[in-house]
Amino acid sequence: MRELIPDARRALLLLGGSRQQVVAIEVARKCGYRTVLCDYLEDNPGRHYADSFHLVSTVDREAVLEVARREEVEGVIAYSSDPASPTAAYVAERLGMLTNPLAAVEIMSTKSLFRRHLHEVGLPCPLAASFEAGASAAEVECLVEGFRWPLVVKPTDSSGSKGVSVVTEPTQMPAALEHAGANSRNGILIAEEYIERAFPNVVGGDIFVVDGMIRFWGLMRCLRDSKASLVPVGKAIPSGLSEGQLSKVKETLQLLVSSLGIRFGELNVEVIIGDGDVPYVLELGSRAGGNMIPVQLGDASGIDLVRANVMCAMGDDPGGISWDPEDVYFATHVLHTLKDGTYEGYELSAAAEVACYREVVYQEAGAPVHHFDGANKALGILFFEFEKQESFEDYIANTSNHVRVMVDSSTDGRK
Template identity: 50%
Template sequence: MKKILLLGGSAQQVIAIKTAKRLGYYTVLCDYLPDNPGQYAADKYYNVSTTDVEAVYKVAMDEKVDGILAYASDPAALPAAIVAERLGLPSNPSASVAVLGVKHNFRKFLSENAFACPRNFTFNVGADIEEVKEKIQELDFPIVVKPTDSSGSKGVTVLKSAEGLNAAIAWAESYSRNKILIVEEFIESNFPAVIGGDIFVWDGQIILYGEMSCLRGNHGNGLVPIGERYPGGMNEKQINNIHTELQRLITALDIRFGELNIEILLDKEDNVHFLEVGPRAGGNMIPIQLSDIFGIDLVEANVLAAMGKKPSINQQKKKGYFVTYVLHSYQNGKFDGVFISDLIIDNVYRKEIYKEKGDLVETFDGAGKAIGILFLRFDTEMELNLFCANTEKLVSISLM
């Protein structure tokens, strides 16, 4: 019985464990959180941090695993690649995974390989604030301050002037593990949304393009993703530009297989700017959403690819307009329930709720504080647009 080592056992990662078991693999799980739900689904569990390369390597050696998968996990993607390389297991080059995983390295790579890239500079937490302010004057406002090693817009602030810089740095630092921050020019765009979603690569070629438009929260800074819609509303030229640049990037980095999460902005000339290309499946159940849209099983594809087996992806889009909505609250409290308007109740075809009645709910500032996810399908683009324009009237969270 072949073994697969899975790095991460959160609620969103359990499906990868269950899928691997369904495919007949013996599942070994590493996760440092003692209350992770994945331990109850896996065949064997190790209380080991997924970012501890040597500890993961020891588990992989002791268990004699045949493949390693860091499903939907940014921090675990590089350790998975390093350990798989050491053991001669299926892997993308760890050097390429390292480039994708840290923003300042990625920006450097983009510039050196003639991809569109905003002007930027990096600095360490604790750097002299006056020196940072001097460097900022070399950029055009607005600017963006962010950690170099987080995703999903965590710790990100947009500034129209140097006012608020100290708070922006503190916010970015709170989400940074490596304590290296980046400041870059804001990309002005004619397209109204960040383009997100996932792609899937096999044998160095993208075999699934799953670009969508991101929904962002209206409260707070409006940067945190609260869903994805498909089709995304891009015209044919924009889609072609996106596909061309994505494949060029995959080729330049020698990415061989697997699902990658994308965040893209189009500038005023429709040039493609890569905000992030994460070397792992997207969070907020993007693989499930794309599986629904295209009639495939991307979770299964991730497991098979990690085991060196070619996945079956025959892309055939289903009829309709699809959107996910991340259930969230902008205040702390105890979960009481979800209100869904009768106007859209029949459009909800899947509902994942992470909380039980009475569970603590925290103010939403990232995917880790989501309450659940709704999956909706509409017959017309007008219905989809109406939902996206009125999400907080049509869906709400009740707190005790």
């Protein structure tokens, strides 16, 4: 029998092994770290890449802490995961590892706490009211008395636009509350004023903080399907903001990062430009963005953000992290369908086919697929690079003419 040799590599604990998180496991291994994975799903893809796997929920703080102690890890990361981010900060604080403050991570991970923080530090925020998921429509309408309609109703702890509804009149409130409640883990919902946009796109993407200062500005315009308007279907660089709008957004985000005491790492942002070019920060996620945003930004900037995240979590220097987009034209498209059925593939226009340089497809032909009402229903992601701004703008304005997903709806999503 071959003698087992102890693995002396420094260990990194990764929380979550979904398809989008596998990239962090692979990069960590390339960096020379031993990878320890926790996930509550036994069949998660990441377990086939990690050095060791523990069937543990990433939101069970004490169980994850026990794994971290047993495996003697030196760092912990919740790559691209909102629910697991507070767990990562908790474990890191308990074990004296490098982390952003747990209190700040909890604020960023809970919309009601985040809105309260914005108000307390004097940054723009919509009027909002939080309440338990069991509240009746009549009770919520009393809470929002004096608010300007429409309202946005959503869970305080979800991501990827899951459970979000825009309510234009009181008769829609019961359905919105039911939808939000079904997607809530903590049982707390929020209703807030809908912000009318002075800039046509929501501004999203990721920023990277080094020593408390934002050094990497991966701000992009969020692309949405007009028939599924609340769920992002891609990101495009550059953001399209004017110089004045961009300056205000940067100033607001830096003030917010400083007020939270964020020291390092990649943060996911979502900003709406309201009347008077006032930037409203809807989200400041305590982790890298989903839909492979770090990969897209890495392609555009030449900076490996996944590697930077991994190295920061281990307390190692990630090297130079500094970037502001200039003369680059990149976009992603989240493959999706607005009807249930069987996936039959996708087609690209001639121009899109030339621009497409990477495809990541989650579903095989013949697989059942469902109406796109959240990021978890994505079928894959396409990556595009355009040589000229004209072709880039044409793609953004006419995406449905450039990408077509084929679904046989006669099967109704059943094999």
